[in-house]
Amino acid sequence: xxxxxxxxxxxxxxERYGASGFRVSGTVYLGPxxxxxxxxxxxxxxxxxxxxxxxxxxxGGVELLLLGLGRHMAPVAAALxxxxxxxxxxxxxxxxxxxxxxxxxLLGEDRRVAAALLPLV
Numbered sequence: 001x002x003x004x005x006x007x008x009x010x011x012x013x014x015e016r017y018g019a020s021g022f023r024v025s026g027t028v029y030l031g032p033x034x035x036x037x038x039x040x041x042x043x044x045x046x047x048x049x050x051x052x053x054x055x056x057x058x059x060g061g062v063e064l065l066l067l068g069l070g071r072h073m074a075p076v077a078a079a080l081x082x083x084x085x086x087x088x089x090x091x092x093x094x095x096x097x098x099x100x101x102x103x104x105x106l107l108g109e110d111r112r113v114a115a116a117l118l119p120l121v
Contacts, residue, residue, distance in 0.1 A: 011107055012040050014100040017068075019120045022100075035115040036062070037107055043116060048076070048093075050083050056114055057087050064106070065091045068099030068117035096120055 012035050016023040021030040024040040032046035036059055045052045048067065056065055065084065067076065076093050084091050094102070099115050106113040 008110070011037050013107065014104055014115070014117075017096055017100050017117070017120065021119050022117060032116075032118050035103060035117065037113070046116075046118060048080065048116075050080060053080075053084070053116060056089065056116065057084070059114065061112055062089050062114045063112040064114075065089050066099040066103050066106075066113065066115040067091055067093040068096030068115060069093055070096050070118045071120050 012025050014022060014024050014035060015026070021028065022033050022035075023029075024033065024035055027040065029040065029042060032043035034041050034043045034055055041055065043052075043055075047053075048069075053065070056062055073093060073095055076091050081091055092102075096117055096119070099117060103113055103115040
């Protein structure tokens with residue numbers, strides 16, 4: 001699926017997602033990614049844990065983390081939700097396609113959002 005949202009130049013826009021990975025602002029990433037408004041990076045430790053999401057905390061400025069869990073949803077562990085909340089970050093888990101679309105909408109509204117995305121497998 002392709003997206004063509006209207007956002008400020010230089011912002012990281014999720015253009016495509018699928019089973020093998022993502023295209024963000026013209027660059028193809030194979031496997032899981034972390035997408036921030038100013039950069040995208042391979043999510044090397046693609047674990048839904050404090051350690052796995054440490055790059056989001058370290059990036060700073062994120063108020064909402066969208067967690068794309070592939071084709072399936074699962075609840076976020078209460079301990080992880082609490083740990084992120086203590087750092088000022090809310091987390092919402094959803095299917096990856098929904099996370100991509102929501103990220104792009106919030107990015108267009110200039111919100112302080114990030115996405116941790118697993119491919120559709």
